[in-house]
Amino acid sequence: KLSKRLETVASFVPTGAVVADIGSDHAYLPCYLVHRGVASRAIAGEVVQGPYESAERQVRTEGLADKITVRLANGLAAVTPQDQVDTVTIAGMGGPLIVSILEKHPESLETVTRLILQPNIHAKVIREWALQHGWALIDEVILEEDEKIYEVLVLQRGEMTLTEQEILLGKFLPARKAPAFVKKWTREYDNWKRVYGAIERAEATLENEAKKQELTQYMTWIEGV
Template sequence: MNEQALSLRLEQVGNFVPDHARLADIGSDHAYLPVALMLQKKIQYAVAGEVVQGPYESACKQVKKNKLTDKITVRLANGLKAIEESDQIDTVTICGMGGTLIRQILEEGQNHLTGRERLILQPNVGEATLRDWLIQHDYTIIAEEILEENQKIYEIIVAEKLAQVVKLTAKELMFGPYLMREINPIFLKKWHRELNQRLKVKEQLAQSKNAHSEKIAELNQQIAWIKEVVES
């Protein structure tokens, strides 16, 4: 992967970035996404945020190599602290992390958001907890995508604050409101695998003397939902 040929998941993330956006890419991974979008003339300005020195230096080199230092600012900062008010950011991407970590980044960096930004999030796991945070903070999920690359399945969640907040059921939080309505082979592959994992956990809990009834009930509910969705 490089700035000329993004990975499939980053290319799909880029498709959700509005034209002429002012982008903050948090955890920017060599700044591949902002550099590629700038070379495509899709965005007008970007911040690439990195919390670790090594990736920060790699991002700086990538931006400099492509002669984009006047259009992409690389900052060494923790999460959304990379965003400054003067950047006038209207789109935020956070990709390639667990949903719990993305949720933590959003929670800790709320004061660096105006609420007018589009959030484009690509969790590797823990999607439900991330959706839950978004809904709790009055974001509406406006689009989702599920894809497979290098034998790994990724989900993309796009959210904005709209005039009318759309709440989600527990089932929608788990599967994704758009993904469960537009079921495709990758979605089915993921949830067949998740079903098998939960059935194994249930079997282990059944043999445990310390199994909590609440945990078993939650597991049974999830298994029932998965069977309902993948077999419908």
């Protein structure tokens, strides 16, 4: 059985998709997608030998080797235009690593129409990247599993506008106020408040004033939602 986190990622894969799952580890996600008949074919990319071998083993054990290709490669180097991949999933990494993977091989994204990205932290940098690279958010989910909070971002090609607040909190998430959303930002808010207090007790430098202003802005956004 797939984790709730990966099940959420899977739920955004269109039927008939040709999927590349980058950083696939055990290839659980592509196996699930092909088994269920959601993906017609898939590529599981891994940059580390150990996880690459687990992926190979998993695909063979499940008898899916004719539909899932496992490749040892760095990021989107696992994908070539001939693969005709239309959906890319990248899950279980930090936002900055996900963005660096997306930026390194733009040619691998030529045939891709949907990105499903699941950052463990710093979803903000993905929203910033999307805004600057012609991708639009079509949905977002925030969820909690095993005491950890995860975000899933779904992107399609197109233009969007995002305010600074939406870049941080999400485009769809603030209005929905899921329990995980409330928990995450209540925690952040308390943290910012503590940092603010510490800065106030410290020396009044320009840098500290700027940081205080930034924190005030963030706290106002949270109070607003």
